[in-house]
Amino acid sequence: MDIFHDNPMLAGVRQMLGAFARQQIRPIAAHHDREESMPWALMKMAQGFGMTQTAVVDGRKALTGKDEDEGDAKKPKSQARLGVAGSEELAYGCAGICLAIGGSGLAASPVARMGTEEQKQEFRRLLKGEDEHGHIKVAAMALSEPATGSDISGLATTARPDGDHFVIDGHKQWITNGASAAVYVVWANTDPSAGRAGVRGFLVARGTPGLVPGRKETKLGIRASETAQVHFEGCRVHKDMMLGIGQSSEGLGDTKKMLDSTRPMVGAQAVGIARAAFDYLVERVQGGTMHGTPLAHHQRVAFELAEMEMEIQAARALVHKAAWMADHHLDNVRMASIAKAYGAKVAQDVTSRALTLLGEEALEPGHPVEKWYRDAKIYDIFEGTGQIQRRIIARSIFGVNPT
Numbered sequence: 234m235d236i237f238h239d240n241p242m243l244a245g246v247r248q249m250l251g252a253f254a255r256q257q258i259r260p261i262a263a264h265h266d267r268e269e270s271m272p273w274a275l276m277k278m279a280q281g282f283g284m285t286q287t288a289v290v291d292g293r294k295a296l297t298g299k300d301e302d303e304g305d306a307k308k309p310k311s312q313a314r315l316g317v318a319g320s321e322e323l324a325y326g327c328a329g330i331c332l333a334i335g336g337s338g339l340a341a342s343p344v345a346r347m348g349t350e351e352q353k354q355e356f357r358r359l360l361k362g363e364d365e366h367g368h369i370k371v372a373a374m375a376l377s378e379p380a381t382g383s384d385i386s387g388l389a390t391t392a393r394p395d396g397d398h399f400v401i402d403g404h405k406q407w408i409t410n411g412a413s414a415a416v417y418v419v420w421a422n423t424d425p426s427a428g429r430a431g432v433r434g435f436l437v438a439r440g441t442p443g444l445v446p447g448r449k450e451t452k453l454g455i456r457a458s459e460t461a462q463v464h465f466e467g468c469r470v471h472k473d474m475m476l477g478i479g480q481s482s483e484g485l486g487d488t489k490k491m492l493d494s495t496r497p498m499v500g501a502q503a504v505g506i507a508r509a510a511f512d513y514l515v516e517r518v519q520g521g522t523m524h525g526t527p528l529a530h531h532q533r534v535a536f537e538l539a540e541m542e543m544e545i546q547a548a549r550a551l552v553h554k555a556a557w558m559a560d561h562h563l564d565n566v567r568m569a570s571i572a573k574a575y576g577a578k579v580a581q582d583v584t585s586r587a588l589t590l591l592g593e594e595a596l597e598p599g600h601p602v603e604k605w606y607r608d609a610k611i612y613d614i615f616e617g618t619g620q621i622q623r624r625i626i627a628r629s630i631f632g633v634n635p636t
């Protein structure tokens with residue numbers, strides 16, 4: 234039974250994206266992994282199906298064509314559950330392509346949470362149409378720096394006030410869509426003497442003098458998603474483009490709130506990778522024999538798959554709980570970290586066990602299990618490493634940061 238059997242809208246979206254993953258994503262996954270190229274044609278097709286780059290700002294309307302619960306902020310929503318259901322399905326096709334389709338959501342998330350109506354309109358305007366290569370336009374969220382990944386309190390990028398503008402200087406690294414983005418949400422300190430409280434997000438359009446997209450990184454997995462450096466060299470941005478205008482800002486804390494809404498989706502992508510490897514194994518085991526006996530009759534093999542199924546079901550339940558809490562306006566900090574960390578752990582465990590079961594054939598470059606194994610590792614690193622998630626969980630239990 235589908236986890237969404239009592240919610241036809243969510244079940245329908247999940248079914249549609251599952252079919253899209255199998256029919257459109259999976260056949261091109263190995264090519265884009267090998268070439269480390271973004272699947273621009275498929276991204277355009279996905280946009281046509283409602284997977285728009287502004288989906289997070291537009292809300293549920295993007296995929297279903299309907300506005301959700303307008304006028305009643307307290308009513309439960311379904312956007313977070315839509316996000317996790319869709320993320321699992323797309324990553325089942327290919328995690329890198331899933332991120333290529335949905336990576337703009339990282340930038341859209343703070344715009345949706347902290348942007349004024351004008352900033353949301355500007356974000357939509359900058360993502361309209363196609364670029365000079367005929368590609369759809371994408372967005373990037375630039376927080377990490379060469380010396381600042383987990384410990385974002387060490388942010389060195391500054392935004393110096395200058396009349397009606399801020400002047401941004403600094404270097405960002407490991408930025409999804411960093412080389413191609415039409416718009417960036419960049420995090421910088423407006424008042425280094427205030428420390429964490431001075432950190433703000435800014436909307437910066439491609440082509441703004443002083444914004445220099447940098448080197449594209451080569452990486453182990455999710456290679457269909459672009460990751461690059463971005464440099465800011467005296468980049469002047471109007472003060473109206475600072476996020477959080479007219480709201481009480483928690484400075485650096487604003488970036489953490491943004492991650493609470495994206496972490497369940499990242500956990501769901503990891504579940505998608507694990508399920509891809511699991512389904513591949515089930516098919517192989519059903520069709521195979523060892524010493525004349527069907528493989529499925531061998532306890533050693535069958536127990537391995539039973540163990541994987543337990544882990545995958547548990548990880549999926551956790552990401553859905555974290556998303557359900559977000560949809561019901563409940564504080565999900567602990568659950569978002571649990572879901573993300575456990576999803577990453579399961580993806581690594583299942584793909585690693587799958588490699589062991591299949592043996593040397595799965596070590597061949599281009600073998601699907603070899604690719605899923607590489608893709609899975611990144612889920613333990615980005616959006617907060619496994620250790621950082623454990624710190625958040627421990628702090629929520631004991632009220633102190635473990636040292």
Ligand SMILES: Cc1cc2nc3c(=O)[nH]c(=O)nc-3n(C[C@H](O)[C@H](O)[C@H](O)COP(=O)(O)OP(=O)(O)OC[C@H]3O[C@@H](n4cnc5c(N)ncnc54)[C@H](O)[C@@H]3O)c2cc1C
Nearest residue numbers: 374375376377381382383407408409614615616617618620
């Ligand atoms: C594919 C990819 C895409 C990315 N996309 C983006 C993006 O779009 N935007 C963006 O801003 N960033 C992005 N990142 C950056 C990502 O968020 C960082 O890589 C991540 O936060 C980890 O930072 P780091 O790599 O500098 O590792 P470090 O912070 O240097 O950590 C190194 C090791 O030390 C451990 N560690 C660090 N601090 C502690 C602690 N206090 N307690 C225990 N252990 C600790 C970590 O867990 C890790 O094992 C991306 C990264 C990747 C790989």
